[in-house]
Amino acid sequence: MLNQFKQPRRVVITGMGCVTPIGIGREAFWNGLINGESGVRQIETFDVSASPVKIAAQVQGFDWEAQLNPKDRKHVPRTVPLALAAAREALADTNLQPDEFSLEQRRSFGVVLGTGGGKGFRVVVLDEGEGAVGNGDQQERGEHGALLTE
Numbered sequence: 001m002l003n004q005f006k007q008p009r010r011v012v013i014t015g016m017g018c019v020t021p022i023g024i025g026r027e028a029f030w031n032g033l034i035n036g037e038s039g040v041r042q043i044e045t046f047d048v049s050a051s052p053v054k055i056a057a058q059v060q061g062f063d064w065e066a067q068l069n070p071k072d073r074k075h076v077p078r079t080v081p082l083a084l085a086a087a088r089e090a091l092a093d094t095n096l097q098p099d100e101f102s103l104e105q106r107r108s109f110g111v112v113l114g115t116g117g118g119k120g121f122r123v124v125v126l127d128e129g130e131g132a133v134g135n136g137d138q139q140e141r142g143e144h145g146a147l148l149t150e
Contacts, residue, residue, distance in 0.1 A: 011110075014096065017089030019082045021057040024080055025089060 017026060019037020022032030032039070040059040048054050059082060065073060067081035067088075091098070098106060 006031035015090040017086035017088045017091075019059055019062060019089075021059055024059065024062055024085070026093065063069065087113060 003122060016026050018029035020029050020032070021041075022037045023029035039059075040055050041053060041058065041060070042057050045057065062082070062085070064078065064081035067084045068076065098109075
């Protein structure tokens with residue numbers, strides 16, 4: 001997949017955002033990692049009495065409603081506000097002002113956004129403004145060879 005690049009490309013990670021079972025926000029996530037915390041807990045958000053599975057790694061204490069307009073809340077899966085919160089934190093972490101960038105500068109950016117469980121929200125935006133979206137049931141190839149799959 002990478003052999004199509006003529007020379008190695010430099011990548012700079014300028015921002016990071018995390019919404020995870022061990023912490024919301026980059027600092028909380030990092031602290032959870034270095035302290036060896038587990039995000040796996042008893043499921044309390046819905047009735048699991050008829051299920052053999054009683055534990056999960058769920059994001060706790062996340063205000064998903066704050067990420068969406070009221071009219072959008074009933075139309076999107078739970079993964080969307082989680083991804084929006086992480087993306088907003090990553091953008092804030094960059095200390096950049098993309099509104100002030102030229103079109104050429106904007107096209108030189110890339111974003112990688114991933115989810116470990118939500119169906120229908122796998123996104124990779126590649127350089128030159130090209131991108132691709134995979135819905136978990138298919139695989140798509142971006143312009144520069146990024147293979148998107150579940």
